[in-house]
Amino acid sequence: MRDTIRFLRAGAVVELTDVGPMDTVLDYLRLTERATGTKEGCGEGDCGACTVALGRLVNGRLVYQPVNSCIQLLGMIDGAELVTVEDLSADGKLHPVQKAMRDLHGSQCGFCTPGFIMSLFTLYHAQGMERSRKAVTDWLAGNLCRCTGYRPIIDAALASCFDAADDAFAWRASETRDALRRLADSRDVFLGSTESFFAAPATVEGLAAIYGQHPDATLVAGATDVGLWITKGLRTLPKIIHLGRVSGMTRIEETPAGLFLGAAVTYTAAEPALTRIAPDLGELLRRIGSKQVRASGTIGGNVANGSPIGDTPPALIALGARVELQQGDDLRVLPLEDFFLDYGKQDRRPGEFVAGLFVPRPEAEHFYRCYKISKRFDQDISAVMGAFRLTIVDSLIHEARIAFGGMAATPKRASGAEAALVGASLDDPATWGAAIRALTMDYKPITDMRASGDYRTEAARALLVKALMEASGATEPLRLKGAAHQEGGDNERAA
The missing domain is CATH 3.30.390.50 (CO dehydrogenase flavoprotein, C-terminal domain)
Structure with missing residues (x-):
């Protein structure tokens, strides 16, 4: 067992022992590092002012994704590279997205600007993106500006984000991949005491054991909901168990019969496979939250929190999805609609957790x-x-x-x-x-x-x-894409 969290920061490994279960990445940056470029706006993951980038290895490739640091728990970034707006300029020169924002007048008061810059940084490093206004507005849907106006910001993105990445992060990508591989291990993480802790087990067996011992603990996958319990509900959560490191919890398995999603699979990771199940699911996922929310939030978490207005449960229930629950070594499977008993109440026993979901593939008829x-x-x-x-x-x-x-x-x-x-x-x-x-x-x-x-x-x-x-067949499928997503002013028809 490891009693530290470790992450990569400006090319160096940061190792922390004194991490409280409710500590956020934003508070660490502003209060500990005094890296105040990252701003606090809404405190609930809506405005994007607090956006930072997390670099992780995905199938061996270094991928940068935007996250809302105000609701991202500090312990959750174990094993990742943390990038903030302070890290982008090099040798006295602005990063290409910073330069484009300056040259094209993309900032007035500047409060939201660091968040926009970091979202654009992740777009700059995305691969295979088509240069289009729609791609930019989709990417920036989680960043709000109240004084500049979005047109010059979108212009800056179009000017800077769609050519091959040529910055310090691209130049040292090989070294970063090696460093992230060295950070990866299969040890359980536990910081704190039996009364108050942050835990990140590495195996399903480890998760079952610690949750069996502490059934009063709060399970956290992406914290896009639980984070608001802390920042807006002002709740005290003394025991938190993070699912993001659990081997198998991020598994996506496609078969002719359907799709299995581990409980910690994010919306971003699930979107391609769910779109192959049904194109409408892909369009639905694109409208859930923002890039920042979808990079952290999980399908399993949306189901497990039992919200009556959660978007994915009705869509999956109609397909006949089943939920897999585990308690210790015992597994049980039930139709997803039977998991929800009443408002805020699910068919989940003490120490039992959502392990995954199976989504049947629609048949020809x-x-x-x-x-x-x-x-x-x-x-x-x-x-x-x-x-x-x-x-x-x-x-x-x-x-x-x-x-x-x-x-x-x-x-x-x-x-x-x-x-x-x-x-x-x-x-x-x-x-x-x-x-x-x-x-x-x-x-x-x-x-x-x-x-x-x-x-x-x-x-x-x-x-x-x-x-x-x-x-x-009386009408063709028509989906409103939203004014910000229209090309040429016309509504787009779904594929």
């Missing part, structure tokens, strides 16, 4: 769609999330799986609408009416700041009609 309704296009919580899988033979619906988020205390199937759709004909919209009416009995949504109950009911009914019309 399956028609699948999922839709997200929210006030903002990017980085917003759903008002209504609807997902539909229809089994269709000769234009007749033989089976329907329908799940909604935001309509009940848990992600929930529409059992009445499902039953009413069996036998309905896609060629005869008159046969759809019973299912549309049944939705009003399946759900009694509440009114809150995101939407009224009546709006949610009408939106759910409209989404069901939309899915049936697309299944019938």
Whole structure:
């Protein structure tokens, strides 16, 4: 067992022993290092002012990803390279993205600028990106500016980020890879005491053992939710167990039958495989949070926290996904919809944790769609999330799986609408009416700041009609991409 966390910083290894379970990367930078270029804005991972880059090895390749340091726990960066805005200039010369921001007037007050610079740094080092305004706006959706205006920032990105990387980080990439390999080990990490600790086990067996001993501990994968418990909820979490180092928890396994995702697989890592399962899933994931959130947040965490407005559970329930739970050496598997019992309550025993998810691949007779309704296009919580899988033979619906988020205390199937759709004909919209009416009995949504109950009911009914019309071929799939994502001002159709 190791009682330190280690990470790479400006080419040197930093090793820390005095790390509290709730310490954040932002606080370490500003209060310990006094590296104050990284700013604190919203404190909840929305504005991007605190963005830093983490370098990790992905299949042997050095990859830099943006993260929100305000909600990234310090212990979670063990084994990574931490890069901040102070690190970018070299030999008195600005980094290419810094120079482009200066030359093209991408900064006024400058408070948000370091976060933009760090997001652009990760875009600068991304591979295979097409030079386009859409690519830039997707990448910067998690960075907000209130005085400069986005046009010159986007211009700076287009001018600097799409040629081959030619900076100090590219020049020493081989040395960085070697250093990260030396940091990697298979030892469990434990800092603190039995009363208060940060733990990062390296194996599933180690996780099962420590969680069995401390079932009151908080499990953390990406901290995109738990981080807000600390910064906004001001909760005290004396025991934290991080899942990011657990061997097998980041496993992605594709088979003809479907896709297995370990509980610590991030949205970013899962997106290509889930898009191959269903293109609508890829579009959904692109609208969950931001690049920073998706680089840290996990599918398993979105399921395990049991939020009634989580985006992925309804989409996966409609596909017939199953959740794998582990307690000690015991494994059990149950349909994902059965995992959610009530608001904030899941079918999870003391010491039991989500180990992974299996997502079945749609078959030839399956028609699948999922839709997200929210006030903002990017980085917003759903008002209504609807997902539909229809089994269709000769234009007749033989089976329907329908799940909604935001309509009940848990992600929930529409059992009445499902039953009413069996036998309905896609060629005869008159046969759809019973299912549309049944939705009003399946759900009694509440009114809150995101939407009224009546709006949610009408939106759910409209989404069901939309899915049936697309299944019938009466209308082509149309997905609003958002004004910031439009090329030439026209809405783009989904592939």
